[in-house]
Amino acid sequence: MKSLLITAALLVAPLAATPALAQTPHEVSLAPIRVILVGDSTMTNKSGYGGELCKDFTAQVTCINAARGGRSSKSYRVEGLWDQIMTQLADKKAPDGKTFAKTYVLIQFGHNDGSPKPERHTNIETEFPVNMRNYARDVEKAGATPVLITPITQRKFIDGQLQPDLVPWANATRTVAKTEHVTLLDLNAESMKAVQAMGLTEANTLAGQPIPQNVLDTEDSGTSVPAIFTDASQGQGKTQGFDYTHMGPKGQPYFARMVADLWIKADPSIAAYVKPDAR
Template structure:
């Protein structure tokens, strides 16, 4: 506890993904809640369709997780252990979906996690990832697909802004999945995006194809911001073009 307390007081300087060794494959460790997890999130689609041969990863997304329970329940310890296992042969990246996404569950009034605690937890995850030998990348929350007056209800703004604030204050790499996914969902409209719902009235979680589509958004954001990751990525130019045009993929 003393180590973590001191860690929070020290300005953090993290290496950005542009510093990774180009001669080694990437191992992705995906940390988050049900919007990253198998059967409802984008994580499995990311690993199955966007990761180039030779690179790999593991989806640690956990349904119902908050930034607090992901640690207390033992998930984070597994992520740290995997960093130690795979850093010998891979460049290891940890995507910490702040609502990947922890933000969805931290946002709930009964989560027991305040916005300040949420920010501290993200910072600690990133610091511990770096200390263990990985590169952390914060991911702002995946938008919900609920609409009002023809537009997506933007109810994750606090968690998005908090995630970006932590990243910028501590020189941590991040991608803004909230903004990109909101823009795409708005472009398609509610009747079209319903095809991605895990269940007919579930406007938060993704079915298998929805996971593939939004995983492509994540991958394109990563490569767009950190071009060095292109060599470890499997492109899908057709799907990427449809997404950029605001058309159904």
């Protein structure tokens, strides 16, 4: 009888342990969280990585892309867009009626802050850092968590070298994140490293528009050139800039994954909220 009981126990024990061993982090119930994206066109659904980033999150994440094209750290607030974010932060209820365990606001500006247009332009020393600091502080006062993102690189090359056009704004964002003790995603540094490594030809494929023939013909030079459109719908023979900033079907998910990876590295707790195939 004793031997039979021992045998039965040995048979039952592995069966009882199996379900626990088979569980993955994504099978465990996660508290609902909210992610709000605030920035310019490089973060929008249409021409940036924001829409794809939202797709990379699990069902427990309510992702709101509030980025707007053409906005700077000044105009986003002046136009009242930031007021809308603050109103959203006051409502902590998830769509299912539960309360968000946490809300994160990812903030990225810089591309339009150097614009000559007065409604966008900010002084890199006296205005831009103050604006970024105020965004972070406002979010914290509202009981949410700010995450500052350095501006994604443009993809312009000269003699094979990627141009560091946005480094001043990236440096200012880094300083604010450090002094305010908030999470920083250094997308500028990471995207510059990646785009430089892939080179001009591959970088051009990340754009959101067809590559004009004259751009294709000069890719071996290692220098980015303005586009010459021959299609009548584009203005036949008209020279204008090829879009070395925004992203298309290939670039959007590529940079979205980069942002997700940077966030997980900066805050490992976010990993459970990112789909495994997006890592």
